[in-house]
Amino acid sequence: MPYRHVGLLAAVVAITALAGVPAAAQDAGRKGIPAPPGHVFKTIISGYEFRTKETRAVQDDDLENPGFLAVERAADVWKKVEGSEGKSCMSCHGEAEKSMKGVGAAMPKWDDKLKKPVNLEQRINMCRSEHMKAEPWAFKSQALTDMTTFVRYQSHGMPVAVKTDGPMSPWFERGKQIYYTRYGQLDLACASCHERNNGKFMRADFLSQGQTNGFPTYRLRDQRLVPLHERFEGCMFDVRAEPFKPLSDEFLALELYVGWRGIGLPVETPSVRN
């Protein structure tokens, strides 16, 4: 059926032609914050701005946003005693609303004992195994993602404030190196999409700046909350690379570096994305 092929080709040409043009026009409507001097972007824009108004509406309504189911679940777990020490999160930290305020916005943080940066998931599990003497939760488990979301939610609206100096600087450089390295059969780096082509329309979707301020994020595609390192894995899988392991040093360095790329953006956890 040659006619159909011609039609398809014409459609592809039309889409390609369109894709290049409206990017600038779309940019105009996207609100961001001015980046600090020496930053890669002029304007730092949250992934929220790249989503449809319907998806944004789901995030904006605290009742409709399904991410809050996780926040409520974890609020109960926060008070629950587990492990042989007879402690709950609350035994040491008290009310999460006070003690966890701003904690999630500053992760990953340097750990003096381990001599490496630690992210929120790792910190929660360290608390469980060291202080509560309870089983650490598996990565991607609902329990760990719920608690991560709950703790990060306590920083809702606060600016992302990762520290990248001092002992963190070699990790920052490592993250930067990963960000600009092309991986996989498609030979793409993070920067190929999220730095050079953000705002453009690709695969029926707008490429965002790849900001992390909304993680863990409720993905409509997965119908559940997705932690950051799972998203990193997904990106690497999509470019047909062999992903690094979640919570590996590579992803931790990348988390730190990408956090810096979104420095100052308000924490949106639990955000809603497609």
Place this chain on the structure above:
Amino acid sequence: MADKPRIKLPKEATKGEIIQIKTLVSHVMESGQRKDAQGKPIPRKIINKFSCEFNGKPVFACALEPAISANPYIQFTARVDEDGTFKFAWTDDDGTVITAEEKIAIKA
């Protein structure tokens, strides 16, 4: 499953007012169309019916189908003529029913 459903409606309304009710319930809504890693079909498990009644009288009900995504969100309106209680029920395929209720008062 043990999660409490999330419900939002005003605590008070004027007599005859039409109020908006929002509900969100945590549920996997497994369609029965998917297969697990071994290739075996994952059995269907969805909420197949939602109903809401006010002081024993039905206000709103609907049937849910397998294509509805996880954590179904249902929003509807109701007219309030008297003080009372809204009762909500989500019926699972396995017969369990998640219930919740919310009180509303008429403004003096």
